[in-house]
Amino acid sequence: MTAKLQPLRPLVCGWLVASLVGITALSFVGSAAAATKQHALVGITDPTITGRTPGLLEAFAPRWRSAGIDIASITADWREIAPEKDAKTPPAGFDGSDPQSPLYNWSELDRVVAVLRANKIEPLLTVTGPGPLWGSSDPEREVVRYRPNPTLFASFAKAVALRYGAEIKRYIVWYEPNAPANLVPQSYCSRGTCSPRSPEIYRNIFNRAAPAIRAADSGAQVYAGALAARGVEPDESDDPVRPVPWLRAFGCLGDGDVADRSSASCDHFEPSATDGLAFHPDQRAMEPNKKLPSTLEAGLADTERLTRLLDTIQAAGGVVNSSDAAAPIDLYYTEFGYQTNPPDVFSGVTLSSQDRWLQEAAKVVYYKPRVKLLGQYLWRDEPVRDQGQGVDAYSGGQSGLYSFDGSAKPAAKHFPMPFWASVSSASRSAALWGQVRPGGAHRVTIQRRIGRRAFRNIAEVQTDGQGYFTAKFAIGTASSFRFSWAPAGSATKRSYSSAVNVSPR
Incomplete structure (x- = not known):
């Protein structure tokens, strides 16, 4: 105002x-x-704090609320909740769509949802894999990430929504489907040429899971994506796919920005009906008003690149706004932050830069009305995990407002203001x-x-x-x-x- x-x-x-x-x-x-305009909500994503350590979230959630956190991202991890995760077949008689099945283990997610609600923080629930081995379309490969079975995953998504529908109204289907840590194959490669394959796999997953969630939880908003901002020009089938070509393939958008259903990955195409696109706008080590050099990726400053692409895909019939077919599709930035030095001397920005740029980023998003959420990635740094030389010596996330030992970075003081x-x-x-x-x-x-x-x-x-x-x-x-x-x-x-x-x- x-x-x-x-x-x-x-x-x-x-x-x-x-x-x-x-x-x-x-x-x-x-x-x-x-x-009266609704601006972007303030979010937090910290999987360690919302993870399986008893008492950790209970200690931090009041601090999150006092710092102005509206929404916390959490996950319903198929593999951790489902039974017999390393078996090639599900248990006899198991109904994956029944949240009351005694074979499901909901205890940790129950606790996390209850703590957030008690502190007046809205949970944003990502229902994701990889799943149990029997959830793969080809369990004989013994790769849990390989082509998740859309029907089995939709049953799990339905069970999640039935159990938590009274507490949760926002869901994301899958986490970073353009990254091989969560879904393979990413591409089909032949004779030195690769074409995206994970968009088709994900489209089939989303088009089964989203209706199942909405049927179980009336009024639920279901977002596609949670895409990673980075990728590579693929040489192998498991290389991560950059978000712009991934989205074009997801919506079967061809050359000339027109619908193209001629490829095998677009056979029997059905557009995905989504309430928004979740995205992780990684600025790398650049201030938030600087565009990324690659037009195939997208950071915070490239928001218009994403919205133009979404509008083009929507106009070509490649995706539908489930809430209002005539309205554009909004963005939900669930993970945003700056890796800092200290401790990361290779990829981190200075502590003062993190402080300034997080504040500037909030201002940038304020003037982008289609961005409905800006989520800080990490409240507290993860411990430094030395996995090699150079950049690998600083594995893990150090983009928190606090160091792992609890000491406040300058950004912590100004995050609430x-x-x-x-x-x-x-x-x-x-x-x-x-x-x-x-x-x-x-x-x-x-x-x-x-x-x-x-x-x-x-x-x-x-x-x-x-x-x-x-x-x-x-x-x-x-x-x-x-x-x-x-x-x-x-x-x-x-x-x-x-x-x-x-x-x-």
């Missing part, structure tokens, strides 16, 4: 009056439409954006510093219902801006955002 600015009555010095005159000239008025300021080309006004987390209507105080002077209060701003605000200020010289706020009823416990420096251009 555009901020409604309230002059601070106790401060009537000439400098403040001049500043407020500049503010008035920039037309600060409220916008009712903006005030992201703030950004910028000046566009040939402009003498600073555009401010910020959010107070958890969301809700708040009154924040904007502060400005010129040179080495102390910060001075210049205006009060009312946020929208999600805690967001925007504002503009005329500037004639280099300035620093920040904001502060205090919980209702507390005049002394004020929190301060990071300070951002800007100069007229």
Whole structure:
């Protein structure tokens, strides 16, 4: 929303009056439409904390909520929940669609869902494989990732939705289906040429599982994808597939951006009906407004690349919006973060860069209305696992807001109060954006510093219902801006955002 600015009555010095005159000239008025707009929710993905260690999630979930987390990504792991995971055939008489079967083991997922709900955090549930060996279309290969049986997986998905339908309304079908760790084969390769095969396999899985979830859980939203942002030009059948060619094959989109059902992988094609696309927009080590060099991949700054492609596939009949056939398909960024140095000296960015760029990323997403979720990948670093030389010496994720030993990185302090300021080309006004987390209507105080002077209060701003605000200020010289706020009823416990420096251009 555009901020409604309230002059601070106790401060009537000439400098403040001049500043407020500049503010008035920039037309600060409220916008009712903006005030009711639903912006991206704040998410978290940390599989260690939501994993199988008793007491870990119980300790962290209250901290997540106080930091403004709306949604936590969790998984219903077919292989861990199903019985006899290494057998080539399912148990005699086992009904995979029955959540009451005593052969299913729901205990860990029950606990995770209950803890999140008790802390007023919405679970976003990824129903995924790999599954038990008997869930493969060819168990004799003894590869659990090989061509999951769509019918058997749909039975499991139905059981999940029947058991958790009262607690969960958002589901994702499968995790990173364009990565060989979860699904093979990724491609069909012959005579030195490879073509994507996992999109067809996944399409068959999704087209069975999504209707099964919706039938069991009325009103459920089911998202496709959870695609990895990276891939390679495949030389072998198990090489990961880049997301852009993967999506084109998923929707059977041919040259000229028209439907092409001529290939074997598009025989008996049926478009997938989805409520959104889940995606992991990896920026690598670049700030969030920089596009990736490869047009076959997509980071946060490449959101329009993804939405244009989705629109093209949808127009060609390759995918359908299940919620509203006339509406475009929205994006859900479930994993986003920056690997840091320390500890990763090869792939990590500095701690200060992580701090700044996570805040800027939240601002970038705010202005991309089709992005409905931005999920921080890792609250706490995973332990460093040395698996070789160079990059391999820092295996695991170190993109957390906290180090593995619990010490806070700078980003932890500012995650609940992201703030950004910028000046566009040939402009003498600073555009401010910020959010107070958890969301809700708040009154924040904007502060400005010129040179080495102390910060001075210049205006009060009312946020929208999600805690967001925007504002503009005329500037004639280099300035620093920040904001502060205090919980209702507390005049002394004020929190301060990071300070951002800007100069007229």
